[in-house]
Amino acid sequence: MPKEDLLRLLRDPNLLLPEKQTLISDIAAQAAAMDMPCYLVGGFVRDLLLGERTNDLDIVVEGDAIKFGNALISKFGGTLTLHRKFHTAIWHLPETWNLVPDTLDLITVRKETYAESGALPTVTLASIEDDLRRRDFTINAMAIRIDGGHFGELLDPLGGRADLESGLIRVLHPGSFVDDPTRIFRAIRYEIRYSFSLHPSTLKLINSESLFVIQKLSGERIRHELDLIFEEEKSAQMILRAGELDLFKSIHLKLPLFNPDYFDFLEMDVILDIPASRTVIGYMLWLMDSSEDEILSIGRRLEFTSDLTYSAWAVSQLKKSLPFLKDSKPSVWTFALERLPLLSIYMVYLVTRENALLDFLSVWRHVKAHTTGDDLKARGLEPGPRFGEILTQLRAAWLDGDVKDKEQEIEYLNALL
Numbered sequence: 001m002p003k004e005d006l007l008r009l010l011r012d013p014n015l016l017l018p019e020k021q022t023l024i025s026d027i028a029a030q031a032a033a034m035d036m037p038c039y040l041v042g043g044f045v046r047d048l049l050l051g052e053r054t055n056d057l058d059i060v061v062e063g064d065a066i067k068f069g070n071a072l073i074s075k076f077g078g079t080l081t082l083h084r085k086f087h088t089a090i091w092h093l094p095e096t097w098n099l100v101p102d103t104l105d106l107i108t109v110r111k112e113t114y115a116e117s118g119a120l121p122t123v124t125l126a127s128i129e130d131d132l133r134r135r136d137f138t139i140n141a142m143a144i145r146i147d148g149g150h151f152g153e154l155l156d157p158l159g160g161r162a163d164l165e166s167g168l169i170r171v172l173h174p175g176s177f178v179d180d181p182t183r184i185f186r187a188i189r190y191e192i193r194y195s196f197s198l199h200p201s202t203l204k205l206i207n208s209e210s211l212f213v214i215q216k217l218s219g220e221r222i223r224h225e226l227d228l229i230f231e232e233e234k235s236a237q238m239i240l241r242a243g244e245l246d247l248f249k250s251i252h253l254k255l256p257l258f259n260p261d262y263f264d265f266l267e268m269d270v271i272l273d274i275p276a277s278r279t280v281i282g283y284m285l286w287l288m289d290s291s292e293d294e295i296l297s298i299g300r301r302l303e304f305t306s307d308l309t310y311s312a313w314a315v316s317q318l319k320k321s322l323p324f325l326k327d328s329k330p331s332v333w334t335f336a337l338e339r340l341p342l343l344s345i346y347m348v349y350l351v352t353r354e355n356a357l358l359d360f361l362s363v364w365r366h367v368k369a370h371t372t373g374d375d376l377k378a379r380g381l382e383p384g385p386r387f388g389e390i391l392t393q394l395r396a397a398w399l400d401g402d403v404k405d406k407e408q409e410i411e412y413l414n415a416l417l
């Protein structure tokens with residue numbers, strides 16, 4: 001690619017905010033002053049060449065990234081977190097710059113070898129070409145050199161640009177998925193995100209051998225990949241593709257296919273004041289029709305937090321209980337639903353359109369009696385379990401319309417005492 005074309009992209013404020021452009025120039029100047037070849041790599045280069053707005057910068061240097069980081073903070077400020085073993089540093093940018101994200105990874109070029117399939121790699125120092133060769137796909141294996149007069153030179157030793165233009169996701173070597181099966185999930189994300197295709201030779205590598213290695217991955221690593229999928233705009237298509245490629249059985253034998261009837265709800269904005277995340281919503285919908293035992297077992301495999309397991313369990317239990325709750329009084333609904341996470345109730349509402357669930361979320365859960373424990377004490381009642389019972393009965397009377405104002409509540413209370 002001619003240097004001028006790349007420079008035009010690097011100076012396009014629609015692709016790269018001016019503040020980020022300044023940051024890159026500052027880094028480039030420091031690298032040149034230290035005679036240290038310095039590169040922008042990975043997703044940044046891919047998205048820039050695609051003409052997509054880029055946010056995350058990844059900086060790689062042929063030299064000591066820690067020394068480089070120290071020079072940057074003494075010149076520009078901020079602080080450094082060091083990972084000596086990996087020769088990397090995280091630069092926490094000066095607060096006054098107000099940049100998002102407010103950190104920047106500084107990495108020493110490295111070569112990775114895998115002692116065992118699916119294990120974390122062993123890292124040794126190397127050249128930028130080695131660094132690009134250790135990566136997942138050709139489209140992620142390009143670099144732009146930025147130090148001094150080299151500013152704007154594209155390094156593309158593996159044909160990343162041609163694959164970007166043909167819309168192809170292609171691994172760099174046949175052992176790539178066996179070395180790191182999280183790349184299978186990444187391949188799907190890129191394929192669907194950019195409407196690309198897996199190169200036929202790469203598709204063939206998603207086979208029993210590489211799927212088998214998924215079984216060796218920790219729950220946390222698999223969940224991280226699934227989380228990333230749920231955070232994507234086209235998550236439904238991605239999870240469908242993952243099912244087509246038969247990934248789920250390797251994660252857990254009981255992990256079902258995602259029910260296509262629920263796809264639309266992945267995109268749904270949650271209303272009311274319910275805190276929600278796309279990932280939690282994703283798992284709730286996925287496991288909605290699984291049994292209690294299956295949810296507990298899948299939750300253990302994927303190292304769910306106890307809150308997430310509880311929420312997924314609550315969804316499936318509530319959906320199964322709806323036929324028994326149907327036509328109950330509002331107070332019965334309210335007392336049954338009150339113990340469950342609000343988001344679980346909302347998800348079951350979306351899927352079933354059971355109006356009582358929406359009534360609970362929007363109105364019933366806020367209904368309280370006026371009478372308090374102090375009022376009961378003032379009336380000479382001894383505090384004890386009876387207190388709670390009376391207050392619950394009063395609340396039920398409000399919920400079920402047996403009491404409509406304060407006077408009626410007092411009459412109701414008098415009758416109870």
Ligand code: CTP
Pocket residue numbers: 041042043044056058134135136137140141180182183186
């Ligand atoms: N990478 C890799 N193998 C992995 C994970 C990452 O080779 N299993 C490399 C790729 O070169 C990738 C870079 O590390 O481009 C950065 O990874 P990450 O930040 O996860 O991805 P991005 O490329 O930034 O893509 P995304 O837009 O999905 O975040």
